[in-house]
Amino acid sequence: MQLFYNSDINTSTSSITFDKIESRHIVRVLRKKQDDVLHITNGKGFLFDAKITIASDKKCIAEIIAHQEKPKPWGYYLHIAIAPTKNNDRIEWFLEKATEIGIDEITPIICNNSERRVVKLERFEKIIQSAMKQSLKFTIPKLNKPIKFNEFLNQDLEGETYIAHCEEQDKNLLKSVVKPSEKTTILIGPEGDFSLDEIKKALEKNYTPISLGKSRLRTETAALVAVNTISFINQ
Amino acid sequence: MQLFYNSDINTSTSSITFDKIESRHIVRVLRKKQDDVLHITNGKGFLFDAKITIASDKKCIAEIIAHQEKPKPWGYYLHIAIAPTKNNDRIEWFLEKATEIGIDEITPIICNNSERRVVKLERFEKIIQSAMKQSLKFTIPKLNKPIKFNEFLNQDLEGETYIAHCEEQDKNLLKSVVKPSEKTTILIGPEGDFSLDEIKKALEKNYTPISLGKSRLRTETAALVAVNTISFINQ
Numbered sequence: 001m002q003l004f005y006n007s008d009i010n011t012s013t014s015s016i017t018f019d020k021i022e023s024r025h026i027v028r029v030l031r032k033k034q035d036d037v038l039h040i041t042n043g044k045g046f047l048f049d050a051k052i053t054i055a056s057d058k059k060c061i062a063e064i065i066a067h068q069e070k071p072k073p074w075g076y077y078l079h080i081a082i083a084p085t086k087n088n089d090r091i092e093w094f095l096e097k098a099t100e101i102g103i104d105e106i107t108p109i110i111c112n113n114s115e116r117r118v119v120k121l122e123r124f125e126k127i128i129q130s131a132m133k134q135s136l137k138f139t140i141p142k143l144n145k146p147i148k149f150n151e152f153l154n155q156d157l158e159g160e161t162y163i164a165h166c167e168e169q170d171k172n173l174l175k176s177v178v179k180p181s182e183k184t185t186i187l188i189g190p191e192g193d194f195s196l197d198e199i200k201k202a203l204e205k206n207y208t209p210i211s212l213g214k215s216r217l218r219t220e221t222a223a224l225v226a227v228n229t230i231s232f233i234n235q
Numbered sequence: 236m237q238l239f240y241n242s243d244i245n246t247s248t249s250s251i252t253f254d255k256i257e258s259r260h261i262v263r264v265l266r267k268k269q270d271d272v273l274h275i276t277n278g279k280g281f282l283f284d285a286k287i288t289i290a291s292d293k294k295c296i297a298e299i300i301a302h303q304e305k306p307k308p309w310g311y312y313l314h315i316a317i318a319p320t321k322n323n324d325r326i327e328w329f330l331e332k333a334t335e336i337g338i339d340e341i342t343p344i345i346c347n348n349s350e351r352r353v354v355k356l357e358r359f360e361k362i363i364q365s366a367m368k369q370s371l372k373f374t375i376p377k378l379n380k381p382i383k384f385n386e387f388l389n390q391d392l393e394g395e396t397y398i399a400h401c402e403e404q405d406k407n408l409l410k411s412v413v414k415p416s417e418k419t420t421i422l423i424g425p426e427g428d429f430s431l432d433e434i435k436k437a438l439e440k441n442y443t444p445i446s447l448g449k450s451r452l453r454t455e456t457a458a459l460v461a462v463n464t465i466s467f468i469n470q
Contacts, residue, residue, distance in 0.1 A: 073449040093328060100456050101448075135451045173470055213336075213470055214308040216370045221335050228463040235408055235448055 002030070003133040004040040005140070009048055015063045016040070016050055023060035026052075038062055043132065043140030045070055070138035074102035076234045077159070077183040081107040081152055082223045083190035086115040092127050094220040098227045099131035099141055108146040113192030119146055149198055152187075153205050159183025163207040164222055166193045171211040174229045184230060186210075188223040237265070238368040239275040240375070244283055250298045251275070251285055258295035261287075273297055278367065278375030280305055305373035309337035311469045312394070312418040316342040316387055317458045318425035321350040327362050329455040333462045334366035334376055343381040348427030354381055384433055387422075388440045394418025398442040399457055401428045406446040409464045419465055421445075423458040 285297035
C-alpha cells in the first residue's frame, strides 16, 4: 500500500486538494487517474480513502470516501530527548529508524558538550514523515523544537524519566528498570557525553541513571538501542 | 583511548611496521613521536601496547611492549545473513551499528528478490574496522563473501537457525524463542522479502520462522533489531 500524509484532514473533511508538488507526484510519477483511490493518513491515528475527482498535475483533488481509526501498534509512550550529533546524518538516521520501530516524541537537546547547536527541523519532519509512510504507520512522532538541557529538565514530565550517561556510577540496565506501558522519557547525550554538572542536575530532578549495556555506543546508536529496549519490553 | 587495528600481530610479535598511509596518519595527523605508546588490537581479542621506535611518516615502526587478552563483552555468538540493500548506504549503516552493539559474523546473501547482487567487501571491511576501533572492541566480526541463498542453506551451521520473513504464517517473536548464550544464525531478506520458495526451502532445512514485532521494518532495520534482541536477551 502506498501511503500519503496530510495532517490537515480529519473525520469531517470531505475533500482534499494536493499542492503542486504532491499533485505532480501523484499524477505524473505515480500515474494516478480520475477515480483512482489514494490512501492518506493524518498522522493522528486515522487512515482515509480518497477518490481522485480531478487528476490535475498542478492541483489534484480527491474526495474522501472512507476513513478508519488505526490505533498505533505499540502500547507505550516513548519520548527521547537527544543531543543532535555533530554529523547531521547520524541523528537523521536515528529519526528514520526510531519512527520505523515506534516512538512518540523527540526533542533535540542542546548540552554543554554539544558540538552541534542548530538543527533543520523542517528536514527532520520530512524524514519522520517518509519513515512513517514507508513503514505504514498512522501516528506521527511529535518533533519538538531544540531546547537547552537545563530548560528541558525544568519541564514537568509525566511518567518515568531516565538519563543514559557514560560516567562510572551505580546504574541499572534500562531493560531491568522499565515496566511495560509506562510513559517514558530518556535523555541521550552528545558525543562528549553529558557533563558532570548536567548529570548531577538530572539526578536532582529525580531522573534515574541507566545503562544500555556494556558496549560503547555512539549517540544515535544509544538512542536507537533505547527505543528498541522499550519496544522489546512492550512486545 | 585511540585504538589501532592490525590483524597480523599476535602475542609473539615483537615489533610492527605501519604502511605509508598509517604512518602518515600516526606521525602527521596524530603527531605521535618516538617513545609514544600506541594501542593496537588484532581483532582477535588482544590489545597490544606498542612504543614508537621510529616516528617516520613513511614507515613508522613500533616495538610491542605489552599485550593483554580482552574477551569480547557479549556472551553470545551471532551470525546475521542479510540480503544487501538496494541502497548501499543502508547495509553499510547496519554493519557499523551491528559492530557497535556486538555481532560475530555477517554473510551477504543473494536472494530471488535481491535488487543488489554485488557488494564492495573491502569497503564493508573498512566500515567494520572503524566501528570496532571507535567502539573500543577487540574482536572483529567475520565478514563472509556474498553467497546465493540456496548455497547458504546448504551449509551445516552449528546452533539455532532462524528466518525473519514477512509472510503471514505461524511465527513466534524472536525474543520468545532465543535462549541466552546460544549460537544463533538469523536470515534477513531483501526489500521484496524472501520468496515463498526460499521460505519453504529454509523451513525444510529446519530454520525457525520468527517475527521481529508488529512494525514493518526495512531490511537493515530488521537486521539491527535482530542484533539488538540477541544482545538484549544476553544482557
